[in-house]
Amino acid sequence: MKAAIAVLLALCAAATTGLVPIKRQGETEAPKVILDNDWGPTDFILVLMALASPYQILGLTSNTANSWALQCSLHALRSLQLGGLENCIPVHKGTDYPLLNTADLQQSWEYIHGALPWSGAFAPMNMTAEAAGSDPTDGNPNRIVPSSFVDGKAPDLNQLNGTMAAAFMVDMVREYPGEVSIYAAGSFTNIALAIRLDPTFAQNAKELVFMGGYIDTNLLMVTGSANEADINSDINIKIDPEAAKIVLTADWQNITLVGNAANSVFLNQTDLEEIYNVNNSFSQAMMQYFQAYFPLWDATALAVMLEPETVVTNSTDFFVDVDVAWYSPYYGNVRASQQMYAPKGQTLRSVRYPFAVDVERVKELVRDAVMQPGSCEDN
Template identity: 50%
Template sequence: MQLVQATSVFLAAAGSVIASPLHSRNTTEKRYAILDNDWSPTGFVPYLMALDAGVEVLGIASSTANTWQKQCAYHALATLEVGNLGCIPVYYGSTYPIINTPELFQAWEAVHGVLPWQGAFKPYNSTAEALGFDPTSGPDPNRITEGAFVEGLPNITAASGSAAALMVEQVRKYPRQVSIYAAGALTNVALAVKLDDEFASLAKELVIMGGYVDVNMLQATGDFLQADINSDINLMIDPEASKIALTAPFPDIVIAGNVANQVMATQEFLDEVYEVKNPYSELFHTYYAAEAFFPYWDETAMALLVDPSLNLNSSTLYLDVDTAYGSPSYGNIHVYQKSLVPPNVRNVTYVHEIDTERLKAMMKRSLQYPKSCGDLGW
């Protein structure tokens, strides 16, 4: 990614640079994870990567970010069914952010400028939905746009209970063994933090996709795609939840922010994956870059969860989220060195660079030889 080197220089000044793995793993330790995301027709790659690495996925949660959470949950159910993975339960997340709404978000844009990617809070467009796009804004956040399901509508249903309750239940069942993966909004994680004072400290770690630093000039001087891929929608759609989650006492918080833009999708790699044909590789090949060649955002975060040695350069620094509604940086992060940190702000591991070839190898293997329920033996 074009901005990685410049940003790494800045962040290196803010914290101690680490050019080695985040931490070592005991390969005999049972590994668990809960995956929270704004799932899509090609959003299955992270859970295939987790399963390929031997991580037991305790549940999948849906979040409102790119579209409304119920549509995301249906995408999760549908893509699990495609690969005979219905043994993994899907839980509905919170439909609305803690405070933010489409109306508030659009009012903020009227003052501070329009985001190129607005996710679920993009103004309602019935024509787009009729053409098969996922729903945005609109009168009913629980509506399902059937035309968006290129993977097919699911026949299996979501589990009972909420995503936040699942997180609390599982970290208490497996204390300090459950990784929380959040590649959409952080609403469900924040609700779990507020539901149980010990939730964060009982988890193993929080790994998120989101949290860009110093990308404003790139948004202004780059083309529209550069502005788009540097829109921090995962944090901005629910800034208050982002602040709650990112200041909670998790043993470790790993941020895949700017680094998530490091590896862009290419037709060459899509074709390479499709050399081995199965339902997942076909969906990936046909639809991953249907609109544009975006970075491997969520896959980067998952790669850091399953194998921290992919981290080639990171800083330990302190991070806060701007929750001032009148600020043009509302929902964005600010980082500090320890001597300058304000109260109630904690340290995180901010990754600058990953091993791109190993990331793609992990993706390729998990897509070409995906696990199914019959393989898992849970």
């Protein structure tokens, strides 16, 4: 009897120190995800979609792409505050600048090779657009535009987690090797830094799912409207091509690029009215800020991660490289190869590339997530 009690006490002591994890019979670990994004006013859609899934959100991290990482961090925090989620999901600010690219370099490249439809954070300052709710663009990563936040108030900077995004990613993958999916929408800068901080980072993550990597869209960019040119560019890679090169050649177990297929997914007026009729804090924010003339890029990429067998209706695999020659007109473009023609002088990775997705299922996931938002208990 004494021996049994001693064993029981030892197990309890070990459990409190984290040495012996206790798991109920039949209980399984939830898959885990880090959501890395250049967060905007309505990107809470991603958080709500993940909460409605079996995934556990370990944290949100911000990067510089559409706007600066600081502004995007505050959007992520405000998204959580809309649903009382700020105490159970941390927000980690990413690095301000790409690895090499700067606003001056971007403008010089555009002067030589032609303007990009959208230059993201490096676009010239537009005070008129900011007054109407747009995020800051120019050369200052520390400038905050309150008008782009729901209710016109930027969250308190002190509510951001002090651990930088790349370090947080490394810590989580070390704590849960083989279990953490990295979802990326925006630049690859944080993830490239994580790979450089820990050479085992990519191989110990479960997978990488990325919104970007457009293939053969040049004709669409020159034969359609200005908006058509915009949605077929690739700012998530082009704002930091060097980081993209590091990330897409790292030794991940699985890589999925959701590029062209995401351009087919839009919310129509019927979808929006269905969401607005629910009248919760998220639907109100969508009514104020959602830009229905853009595809559901980020939500489509996340849907591919959450339900790959359901959402992806046609896909293929090939090897990818990123053009990092600054003098090239294709600087920041993905270069695709089948295996027999892949470059022999470098190690490239095979990626999964969806050609087509179930548009109605993606929209259903978005509608359900916003209309029935999850809580901390769902995480």
